[in-house]
Amino acid sequence: MADNNPDSQTRYTPSYSGPGFEWILLGLAVFALDFFTRFKGIDFSYFRSIALTDWRIYINGLTLLLVALYYLFINKEERNPKDMLSFAALVMFLSIIISMGGIGYLGATIHLVFAFSFLFAGLYKIMEKSQANMIILGALFLDFFAFSLFSINKLIFPIWFLLPLFFTKPSRKRSWLILFIVLFYAFHSVGSIVMFGGTQQMLNGKDITDFKDFASTSWKNTKEFGESLWTSTVTGYKRQKNITQAMVFGDYYTSQVDQNVRQPLGVSITEVKSTDPEVYEDEPLIVYSRLTIRTLKEEITIKNFCHAESVLPDSIKPDTEKVSQYDEITVDCMFDRCRFSPGSKTIYFNHAFGFQTLSYLRNYFIDRERMQSMIRQDPNINTPEDILRNIGVYDSNPIALSTNGPIKIGVELEKSQPIAIDRKRDIESFRLGITLENVWEGNIKDVKNLTIILPKEMHLELDGKAEGSYCGGYNFEAKTCAAVFGEENEWCDDDASNIYVLNQTGKNQRIIPAGQPGISLYKSLICRIGIDKSDYDKFLGNAPISIKNFKLIADYEYELQRSLTVNIKKTEYGGGCEKIQEDIGIEETECKDYSPDKNNLPPDDHIERYKNYQSTVRNIVKVNKPQGLDYLKAEALIAAIMSEASGIGNIDKNDNKIPDYLTGYGIRYPATFLDNPIKEIEMAAKFLKTKINSEKDIKLALDSYKTETKIDTFSTDNALKYYTLWKNRLCKGEADAAIEEEEAVPIATLFKKNDLVGEDKNNDGKWTDADQYYFIKGFKKNIDGIWVYLLSDSKNTLLDQMKIETFNYYRNLHSGSYKVMIQRPAQEPAAWEGLLFNPNIELKNGVVS
Template sequence: MASAKDVGKNFLSWMNKGLTANPSITLFIVISLVIHLIDVFSDFRNTNFRIFAYLVLTIAAWLSLFKDQENPGVINIANIKVPVILSSIAIFAPYLGGVLPFLGSSQSFQTAIIFFPAWVLFLCFAMGQNWFIIICRWIIVLLLLFLVFPTIINGFINDLRIGEIETGINVQQTISNTMRDLSYGVNSALTNIGKAWKDAYNSLIKTATGDYYTGKVDEYEDEPVGVYLEDLQAADSKFFEGEKITVWAVLKAKTLGDKEININVSCYAKEGNKKVGGSIIPQNEFNIATEEEEYLDCTFDKLNPGKMDVTFNAEFNFETMAYLKTYFMDKESLRALTREGIDVFSHYKISNINPIAIYTNGPVGIGMRTAEPLPVGVYSDKENIPFFFGITIENNWEGTIKKVTGLEIQVHDSLELTNCDHVFEFKENEDGYNIYSLVPDKRTEDIKTRKFHSIQCRLNPVDPKSLLGNEPITTRYFRVTASYVYELEKSVPVEVEKVEDYKSPEEEVMTSDEKAQEFKDKLNEMVDGKTNNEIACNVISKCSDYDANYYDKLGFNDQTWCDTNPCNLDCYSAFEKSGDEVSYDSCKECPYYMTIQDLPREDYCNIYLAEDYCEKDICNFRDYNIECQWYDNKCMMGFLKKEEWKDYDESEVKAKLREAAQENNIPPEILLGVAYTETGGTFNKDLIGDEGDSIGLMQINFGLHKNECNLESKDELFDINKNIECSIKILKNHYNNFCSVSGSERFRNKVDDEENGCINPIFNEKYKSYSYEYGCWNMALRAYNGFGCQNEIIAGYVERVRNNIKEQGFD
């Protein structure tokens, strides 16, 4: 029988053979695994590292593992194919999730990328064999069976939407629940081991990088504080076109102490790249004071046929509180103990030698640390160098930290917070702590693209004796409270099946041509020497009168009266929508067209809820070169091409000028006089000046006023509305610039300018006499035409405008 000594020798020999047999493969497995882990924990975002590491790995493998065994001294370029393929998969595969949306949302794809690195798989299964490689294979198989395989199946179910199987059984939900229950038992057994490994590894990585600080979940680690969306489920396994779609969810919320949570819930369906908003029932805003559970319905009046995801979104405010215990000691005493080889913590019987941050549970974790080894040495009788203090705000959930609304740091009142890479302001001193508050900026208002956000500061011991106290080693606490807005989303797949010959309720809401003609015939009938039309229009003076009942309706409803508009008012039929039903609401006046920065103030076309109203454009937005187009079940605003713009006669142009002047507080005669003078009395909106630079009714110089009027091209000035708006802006800018004591001086300086002013002494004096005549508008007119005086025609521009105003009766 072999002795224990012999058994030990045999075991060591076996271990040695296992590691030395195919040693290159063993080494490459370890190296490739380390590269992959660094890749994973950097979220595959460190592009420079990835390319460099895999390039080195490719070349090293080509020159060693894949070298020509028959001719070891010969370098064969063909042998590099396999290393190049493996590294290409490792580098580019993660990017497929961003290029192909269906892969980006696939749990199966993401699981495969993280848990099955190409190099490790190939080296463990396609190369040589030793005991290390055999263990590697078993780990991969066990990982596949007990940890990854259930996740892939669950993702496979969601990705392929098994619920479309047409049986009475909800196959998708049943399989999903079964696999969830199956994986639960295995995952429960592995949770503690897996979590311990993950925390240990993360701690190692975070400490090594020096920029990412770990924290420890507090005693309420399993207490579900925060906001949760659970039990998402479609009301039916399949919906049909035109049918109301309903998806259910349960909203659970629990506050942190007495901190109230304000939750805003929304939902949407993703049709391709477009989001279609749904309605939340019973409400979309909740104020949680303690703990509540709400059952939510997300409903859509209709969705386009196809498969899509319905997503619930919950945005809420929350708070995380944390503290870190730190030890301080007189630096001279610390050095004395160190010189004698005495361990400080053993000497003072302190067991928690590396305290880490304790933080409350929730979507965000807080890490803290000091860069100094503990205990922190502080001189009690001389000036100290400020020591490092760092904070990390970490996203612990699958949602998004939309912004940090507040961050409060509390330090012992013997310490001063200084040299931070973010701006902090001192708030107050309370209960022996100096309290500092973060001044939010862009870095903290939008951190959704990162998993964590780090803040680095220095702490200056301004009162070291108070900091050290009377004990040989003193314990102090740092406190941090982070307030933030968090966004959580969860989705469930739904399917809408197309129904042949389906017509939406909006498609035939307008009064038919036959009925409109019947109504007109009735209006033309004579009663006591007058037509019904004349009788009705004697009492109808505004759009709402069409809905009134104090005249003979002739047997026709309010909508028919409004649609036909026999009294030629500026009206349209307004509708209301309830579920799938669209019904007439009232007869309303068409909206008054206004602009902001030369663009329509709003989407005017969206007043039309039905396609036929949109196409007919009863309110005539075409007069403003707007085209109403029906797209995706909405009436949307577009713009006409130049050749489609409306022609206006002289009376219409004058009416537009008067209306625009009154709207912008300009004397109408000024605008009319400029237009008449600039066009030589023709009011031609298509006029082009002699040199081709001055365009349209008001002869706007494109080069001079491009930026002032937000112009992209000269063609825009052929739009009469744009041209008038631009002239108003130019005139008002001149008026505001010169109509004051200091402005009058500016005007005189412009006149005297040697390059662009007027050097003729007679004309120069005339220009300066304009100062306050006609309420400063003469100065604005002079500036509108420029300050030059090359000839009498140019110099007499103001007088010509004034004469035209008087002769044409514009005033």
């Protein structure tokens, strides 16, 4: 009969006093020693092959000896068959490990000693011996075989630390430790990292790095969770407080998001990551941001930026992308090697896209006398709302319905419904409140357009006597449906609507004035709208209750920002960036028909700061494809405009000498540091395409730029002077170009087409998954005039080309434990599409010396 007395059994229960906390510390020590002994266990395939073929391991005398010892000295009184069998299995397993040479490794010996010590001194005291034996047997199997069997990094699951943690005596320290461990694993969002098993017993650098990565991800996620919790709580509270205050004081108008749209519309960032969690200073850094885009029908353009504090990237791909309906894109941001000093760097991704949000407000109108009569006389009607309820309308407090997207448009007319129209008045006037509310975690950068669609008989009322001033100083223009939505549109009806479009050109007031950072919370407008007496009949129509819709359309530019932190490490094997960084400066271009005056250059501090923007400017030049200027002159023109117009005339640095974005570090608007320069550069670049047919047009274009941007401090003459200075600085000059060209040939022809090139990261002399390698598919000069290798079949799919200097660097630098290998195809490919290569460079033993 089973004994139901819990005290009579020695089973583990949470209240049971088990081994002390010291076992946890010992387990932790075993785990720490693994970093030095590099003990990884035994490859299971090796175990399997031996276990199946070499039966001798099962009759190892040691097995019998240990069993005999156990019964002779330890367990004389209790001769329980379960205990004996489980212990025999454990000893047999130990015997196998030893037979396979496990004891020969220091790491393995430490593990075995700890396992049996914990068995005898710990587990035997708190549970049945057979149970304890089986637990240790399982743990040993995991420790020695399972990690290689299941391709799991054993450092991520330190079994000899976790086992004592579970079985030791409950204490507060242990509880905290368990909580910490649970959070450690819970906050690693992806759980475990799947590793590639090795055949040897040694942990390699990658295992340790992966564990560090795992630990750092856990820590980072924990920190980010805490931060986001704090941010969402505090900012959420502040946001709600602001909105509540605004609602009380009446300058916030509500809306609700259209729940009929099944998924959020717009662009959302799903992931921001680095291809490598740890990058050496002399390696290129590639980070990427993954975006999900959803629109209903409309096509949207996404502009992508990235930067690392004051460092601009060397390439952003795609920098602009047009997408529609449902799409996912990945934006790669690449920084060349040696762009960063060692340390932790924050990379910011900014994704700006134009989007449109519509809001609909349904309101009910009734003749005032009719309403009053009904309230007085109809026994079922006591309030105006009852009139609506009487006809089956329960929407007595209509809330604007905003389409799904980054912003909500709140619209309110009158709270009480239906709204009475008094026919005795000459004009019925109402207050139309509009709120543009930022509901996503981004920024409304600019409101490009705001369209108010009123019922036909309603019109916007002027603020005062000022011509064209509506809604608190804004300029709205009456338009037709065709003018706003095109001829094809079937949605807008001129017979039913009065359309007003915000005009923000010239000196007209803007929703977001120039130089302001945008809308992070909300912005409200108050408009007066009215109906003339002569239109009452038409407005109220035929039915007792007239239903009217008010529509608001906002076209705006929204910017999402997300950052990530990358650890830039100092190069361990000599070399580094010290020498190379000296070489990085302004990139020059060969120029035609121009002899630069190298004595007439822009100020040094301008040149110094321009380095940060040059690649951006060059990208923009490339995108805009100037018609009348070559790329050098186009670049010089933008640099000149930047020099003269940057910061829109404002100087925000203490020295007050140099314009903002040649000196600035985001002093005015740190969060949108890149915003203004990029905008300026883009604006300047527009003139390249549209205004300039030859160099003679530059002055006209600059004048036009000044007129359109309204930068009063902008001097066309100064800009022209800067243009010449920058041409001198950016143009190589014929002599320089010739020398450079001669030197470029041997570098560019180091490798041939189909060469397999890469780093032998684990230094085993062959290509494995642990290595980084590429096929060379070609080489060419890119738009900046830099020679690049075109790569394919790269493990890193984001990398499709790399500067030749980068390879040159690898070739020269990684001669320690990393080495660059070249593997040539057996048959030499045919001539390489006219590209130069130097056949005299030979490889020695397949390795570039």
